[in-house]
Amino acid sequence: MNFAQFQKLPAYLRWPVLAFVGILVLSIVQFFTDQQLLTSTTTIQTALKWAMPILIAGLGGLFAERCGVVHIGLEGMMILGTWCGAWGALQFGSPWWGLVSGIVGGALGGLLHAIATVAFSVDHIVSGVAINILAPGTARYLSERVFTQMDGGSISQSPRVESLGDFTWPILAKGPDLLGKVERLDWFLISDLFGVLRGLLFQMTYLTAIGLALVPISAFLLNKTKFGLRLRIAGEKPLAGESLGINIYRQKFLGVIISGGLAGLAGSFIVLELAGLYRQNQTTGRGFIALAALIFGNWKARGVLTGAVLFGYPFGLSLRDLEGTATRSLLLVIAIALLAVVVWALSEKNKADAILAGAVAAGSLLFFFGTETAPKWLPGTMPYVLVLLVLVFASQRLRMPAAVGLPYRKGGS
Amino acid sequence: MKSPLFRRLLLAFAAPVAAFVFAFVLSSIVLILSGYNPIDAYGEMITNALKLESMIDMLNETTPLYISGVAAAIGFRMNLFNIGVEGQYQLAAFAAAVIGAKVVLPDGLHMLFVMGVAMVVGGLYSGLAGLLKVTRGVNEVISTIMLNSVATLGIIAGLFKIFLEKKSGGAVGGGTTPLAETAWIPDLNGFVELFTREITKGRKLTGMLVVAVIVGVLYHLFINRSRLGFDVRATGMNPLAAKVGGVPSKQMVLLAMVLSGVVAGLVGMPDLLSRTHAYDQGFTKLRGFAGIAVALLGRNHPGGMVGAALLFAFLNTSSGILQITGTASSEIVTIMQGIILLAAVVAYQMVGQVKQREEVKLASEATVGATA
Incomplete structure (x- = not known):
């Protein structure tokens, strides 16, 4: 079966196959580099948690860009979400209120972006940049007013907040722990598969479950409902939508506000589940990585999930991999993936791509053999380099919403 | 009428x-x-700004902000969003500090050499984003943002330890080896004191102010008076019409990106050449993003951006006095x-x-x- 035939398979067949191939590559690398961390329960669990803010913010970006508004301000709205998330949790004494207040904070940022871009036709990137400058300043000002009055708080961080809690699947991941038993047998591939599965079921936080559930919910909303159809027409052919009596302004406002709310949710995820408190500069550019995950995912909910897992994985791994040896073996994974790109480019008779991918693969291999442990800066940089690599090889086959970034005026003037 | x-x-x-x-x-x-009380706060800010020393602070702050604004504006003029000024200037300042400390050159020439290194590094790094755009169709907004993180979290973080200053006895300093005095830019205090009183409190007006003025004038001449600048503006206003008119759009993208990066390379120079003389951990950050704000506020206009940079510098330098006096x-x-x-x-x-x-x-x- 060749690649074109594979692409025609229904999604529910394609995705498990791709996931399986991914785990297969990881186990092969693991086998040859004598590692266990790449597919261990703890790594998968951490990686999943670290992928969540990227995923949720990426879904936020999805709603904005599908209705035609470029959303470079995701980062700023995530920052508002982090501050409001911590504030809500402290003010009302429950992390669930933190969640709600984080969503509201992000949505207010979304409203601001919508007013600027939709109501006043300000360039979307300009407005986004302005919000990214305004948001950290606002958060710092508010911290100075609010958190410095609290015990353990300061201008740059809040007192500790509680997490929303987690749950472990009985029988499969605890008690008899069937999955764990197989994982510990250390059989090639099979133990790895069970390790990954157990990582998904062991101590999953409720918020992670919500984040994962948002993927099918977003896909359903966008693709199967009247609301989604109207939203998408605002991003594809707004004038055609207008001629059918759809209020394009309303759709765009809704899309951007939902988008801000999701970015705020992603921000409160960082506060409630990853850090346990608000800290200045806590988002560390994840809003931008979310945007890259959105582009990588070709403006589709499932694609955003893949992008988020891909970009979140090195972060999660590096937190578990204190010696840096497992992160080093990721270089081998990257080389293998690039060699796959070479083969695929050759089959498409695309010499330039093949040479470029081959050269980068060779560089990655050289790096792998030249080091014993990964340097400290590598895991933090890897997602950004991955984004660049993916865009270098995939940019030309991605399709963004047709009217994204274009100003819309009623009546087409 | x-x-x-x-x-x-x-x-x-x-x-x-x-x-x-x-x-x-x-x-x-x-x-x-x-x-x-807002009246108190604004009053305090204005009284403070009228002092000679505060004005020196303000001009020192204006200089890098203005250069950063010009760097962003060159891209904006042709609808290219170079969000990467931040990474470009950080990388350029780091490379200039490292290479500049390794060479021995006569007074003046050394300083120009350091600036040259910074401009080349800045131009190359932004050129990378331009190259990705014209050859692979990678959107420059995303690629420059990613390259920012690659520069600061990756390249600089990875190389910083190697080039730390080695002091006697095996100890290392907190930054790169300081530049020799031949590479320092002279201050303008003597010139200012011709018109005013003596400048006190150890304030020094950076000589990079002159460079910023030159950058502004060159930017004006390039954009408004040169053929190439006309092509840049035309491509920005209507890419299709410009292409039909014979402007090679790919070369234009590359040119605008590289020029933007060359100017961005200078953003770190006021700090490097007249204040810290080395790239250390506390090297000023976020000027690249502030430059975007200056360009937007000043409408990419060479004069408008002066006003915008002054306004932002005024606000930045008055934050201290508000804290000290407790007015806000x-x-x-x-x-x-x-x-x-x-x-x-x-x-x-x-x-x-x-x-x-x-x-x-x-x-x-x-x-x-x-x-x-």
Whole structure:
């Protein structure tokens, strides 16, 4: 079966196959580099948690860009979400209120972006940049007013907040722990598969479950409902939508506000589940990585999930991999993936791509053999380099919403 | 009807004035809600700014902000969003500090060499984003953001330890080996003191101010007076028409990106050549993003950006006095900057629409008149 035939398979067949191939590559690398961390329960669990803010913010970006508004301000709205998330949790004494207040904070940022871009036709990137400058300043000002009055708080961080809690699947991941038993047998591939599965079921936080559930919910909303159809027409052919009596302004406002709310949710995820408190500069550019995950995912909910897992994985791994040896073996994974790109480019008779991918693969291999442990800066940089690599090889086959970034005026003037 | 010149001036200044008034009112409301007296706060800021030493601080702050604004503006003029000034200037300053400390050159030449290294590194790094755009179709907004993180979290973080200053006894310093005095840029204190009193409190007006002025003049000549600059503007206004008119769009993208990076390379120079003389951990950050704000506020105009950079520098340098006198929280200035910026872009957009409507009306009147 060749690649074109594979692409025609229904999604529910394609995705498990791709996931399986991914785990297969990881186990092969693991086998040859004598590692266990790449597919261990703890790594998968951490990686999943670290992928969540990227995923949720990426879904936020999805709603904005599908209705035609470029959303470079995701980062700023995530920052508002982090501050409001911590504030809500402290003010009302429950992390669930933190969640709600984080969503509201992000949505207010979304409203601001919508007013600027939709109501006043300000360039979307300009407005986004302005919000990214305004948001950290606002958060710092508010911290100075609010958190410095609290015990353990300061201008740059809040007192500790509680997490929303987690749950472990009985029988499969605890008690008899069937999955764990197989994982510990250390059989090639099979133990790895069970390790990954157990990582998904062991101590999953409720918020992670919500984040994962948002993927099918977003896909359903966008693709199967009247609301989604109207939203998408605002991003594809707004004038055609207008001629059918759809209020394009309303759709765009809704899309951007939902988008801000999701970015705020992603921000409160960082506060409630990853850090346990608000800290200045806590988002560390994840809003931008979310945007890259959105582009990588070709403006589709499932694609955003893949992008988020891909970009979140090195972060999660590096937190578990204190010696840096497992992160080093990721270089081998990257080389293998690039060699796959070479083969695929050759089959498409695309010499330039093949040479470029081959050269980068060779560089990655050289790096792998030249080091014993990964340097400290590598895991933090890897997602950004991955984004660049993916865009270098995939940019030309991605399709963004047709009217994204274009100003819309009623009546087409 | 009023005179056309008056109308033009009114339209040109309506937006910034409206934005400023709006931001002023909104900031006052924020101050009152926080329990501060806005009149006291503004009064303190202005009294402080009128002192000679504060003015020196302000100009020292204006210099890198203006250069950073020009770097961003070169891209904006052709609808290229170089969000990567931040990474470009950090990498350029780091490379210039490392390479500059390794060479021995006569006075003056050494300084120019360091600046040259910074410009080349900045240009190469932004050129990478340009190359990715023209050859692989990678959107420059995403690629420059990613390259920012690669530069600061990856390249600089990875190489920083290798090039730390080695002191006697095997100890290492907190930054790269300091530049020799031959690479320091002379200060302008002597020149300023010709007109005013003696500058006290150890304040030194950076010589990079002269470079910033040169950059501004060259930017004006390039954009408004050169053929290449015309091509850049044409591509920015209507890429298709420019292409049909024979402007090679790919070369234009590459050129604008590289030039933007070359100027970005200079952003770190006021710090490197006249203050720290080395790249250390506390090397000033975030000037690249502030430059984007300056370019947006100054409408990419060489003169407008001077005003924008001065305004932002005024706000930055007055944050300290607010804290010291307790008249307001020093963080209010970042909020003011954000509000001014957002209000300004909205106001510019609205005035632009009014202008466009008038032009359409005038054009239609003219054509009706011609056919009648």
